[in-house]
Amino acid sequence: MLLLDLLYLLALTVLSPWLLWRAVATGRYRRHLGAKLLGRVPASAPVSAAPAAPAPASTPVPAAPAAPASASAARRQPVAWFHAVSLGEVAVLGTLVPAFRRRHPDYHVVVSSTTDSGLAEAHRRFPDLRVIAFPFDFSWAVAAALDTVRPAVVVLVESELWPNFLAAARRRATPVLVVNARVSPRTFRRLRPVAALARRLILEPVTRFAVQESEYADRLRRLGVPEEKLVVTGSVKYDGATGERDAPATRALASLLAAERVAATGGCVWLAGSTHAPEEAIVLDVFTRLRRRFPELRLLLVPRHPDRFAEVARLVEASGWPFVRRSSVRQPLAEMPPVVLLDTVGELGAAWGLADVGFTGGSLDGYRGGQSMIEPAGYGVPCLFGPHVWNFRDVARRLVEVGGAVVVPDAATLEVELARLIADAGLRARRGAAARELVRRQQGATARTLDVITAVLRTPARRHAA
Numbered sequence: 001m002l003l004l005d006l007l008y009l010l011a012l013t014v015l016s017p018w019l020l021w022r023a024v025a026t027g028r029y030r031r032h033l034g035a036k037l038l039g040r041v042p043a044s045a046p047v048s049a050a051p052a053a054p055a056p057a058s059t060p061v062p063a064a065p066a067a068p069a070s071a072s073a074a075r076r077q078p079v080a081w082f083h084a085v086s087l088g089e090v091a092v093l094g095t096l097v098p099a100f101r102r103r104h105p106d107y108h109v110v111v112s113s114t115t116d117s118g119l120a121e122a123h124r125r126f127p128d129l130r131v132i133a134f135p136f137d138f139s140w141a142v143a144a145a146l147d148t149v150r151p152a153v154v155v156l157v158e159s160e161l162w163p164n165f166l167a168a169a170r171r172r173a174t175p176v177l178v179v180n181a182r183v184s185p186r187t188f189r190r191l192r193p194v195a196a197l198a199r200r201l202i203l204e205p206v207t208r209f210a211v212q213e214s215e216y217a218d219r220l221r222r223l224g225v226p227e228e229k230l231v232v233t234g235s236v237k238y239d240g241a242t243g244e245r246d247a248p249a250t251r252a253l254a255s256l257l258a259a260e261r262v263a264a265t266g267g268c269v270w271l272a273g274s275t276h277a278p279e280e281a282i283v284l285d286v287f288t289r290l291r292r293r294f295p296e297l298r299l300l301l302v303p304r305h306p307d308r309f310a311e312v313a314r315l316v317e318a319s320g321w322p323f324v325r326r327s328s329v330r331q332p333l334a335e336m337p338p339v340v341l342l343d344t345v346g347e348l349g350a351a352w353g354l355a356d357v358g359f360t361g362g363s364l365d366g367y368r369g370g371q372s373m374i375e376p377a378g379y380g381v382p383c384l385f386g387p388h389v390w391n392f393r394d395v396a397r398r399l400v401e402v403g404g405a406v407v408v409p410d411a412a413t414l415e416v417e418l419a420r421l422i423a424d425a426g427l428r429a430r431r432g433a434a435a436r437e438l439v440r441r442q443q444g445a446t447a448r449t450l451d452v453i454t455a456v457l458r459t460p461a462r463r464h465a466a
Contacts, residue, residue: 241378267296
């Protein structure tokens with residue numbers, strides 16, 4: 001729509017100095033710029049068949065064997081476009097896409113992401129699929145992308161509802177589903193005053209919402225989404241939490257970092273995952289105090305955003321602790337240093353398999369709403385997190401209720417609770433077992449989500465255009 005294009009251009013003009021500074025300082029926004037701005041998509045795609053079995057979440061999905069079909073036959077095959085904003089959502093696709101391909105082997109699958117890290121992870125997980133940059137929401141860009149991909153269905157993970165894209169899909173009678181959907185309290189508060197506008201621009205064009213929890217469905221209902229568009233499926237992230245500590249990627253990382261020797265000497269590995277500023281500074285201060293009491297304690301520090309790896313490395317160096325950056329380790333270490341900075345993309349899943357205790361970030365500063373604690377729970381890692389976890393409120397509540405996790409309001413409480421866990425192996429085992437059992441009981445969302453997608457695929461196209 002012309003008005004939206006003008007508003008986007010105005011916002012881009014106003015923000016351009018900041019965006020330019022961020023591009024120079026962090027390297028963000030520079031890659032795939034032409035593809036995003038113009039909606040350029042490679043016209044050809046691999047001809048794919050359904051993979052025999054899903055690969056572990058921490059390893060690349062092996063290339064599926066090519067189907068013996070001609071190029072013209074491949075062009076006649078329908079296309080399913082799956083979109084994930086960034087790393088966390090791509091992890092959901094790591095579970096959902098292989099399952100979709102097994103159920104619908106006659107479909108081509110195209111995967112897109114918005115961020116550089118998401119695209120890199122998508123290429124790693126889906127080497128045999130066409131992976132594209134999601135277009136900016138300019139009318140010409142989304143039209144070009146949709147006309148090239150020509151999807152029979154678009155599946156968006158969790159969010160990323162852009163009005164021009166949704167309107168263009170609707171004009172083409174292309175059904176759009178939002179799966180693993182969630183509506184945080186903050187998002188609901190922002191949308192409620194403009195519910196009528198939001199309903200028209202971004203909610204009505206969506207064919208189905210497969211939501212994680214009934215609470216999210218209720219919020220969508222209150223925003224005006226009709227009941228027939230809402231299905232509660234649970235979270236696919238539970239299905240992706242395999243919790244296999246003996247998985248090849250975890251074993252390889254353990255060998256590379258000499259993590260097995262820590263357990264042999266009675267030590268513990270504390271993994272602080274998906275951290276944001278100022279959480280790294282808090283974690284390092286707590287580690288310094290705990291290390292005096294527990295000399296064999298090790299810290300695995302995993303910042304959420306790759307563009308902060310260098311910044312966090314300087315912070316660790318300033319702390320005075322001997323450390324290594326995972327990206328620099330080429331041969332197995334003789335001994336695991338006190339601190340390991342995991343500055344690689346896609347290894348957090350394997351790293352949780354090395355942890356004895358955990359902390360999930362984005363939860364202490366009150367701005368980000370927390371990061372997922374499902375993966376460590378799947379490994380049986382007793383986890384701690386701050387009070388600001390509205391993005392995963394139901395997961396956090398359930399883990400705390402079963403005794404698999406503890407909420408820590410500040411650094412002092414974080415230190416106290418970590419000390420209890422480090423000193424008591426029995427407590428660690430009981431909490432870890434409770435967390436793992438909760439994950440096991442919540443699994444099954446992938447099959448329910450596929451049922452929703454399949455039902456939409458069987459609906460005549462004219463109904464999607466209505």
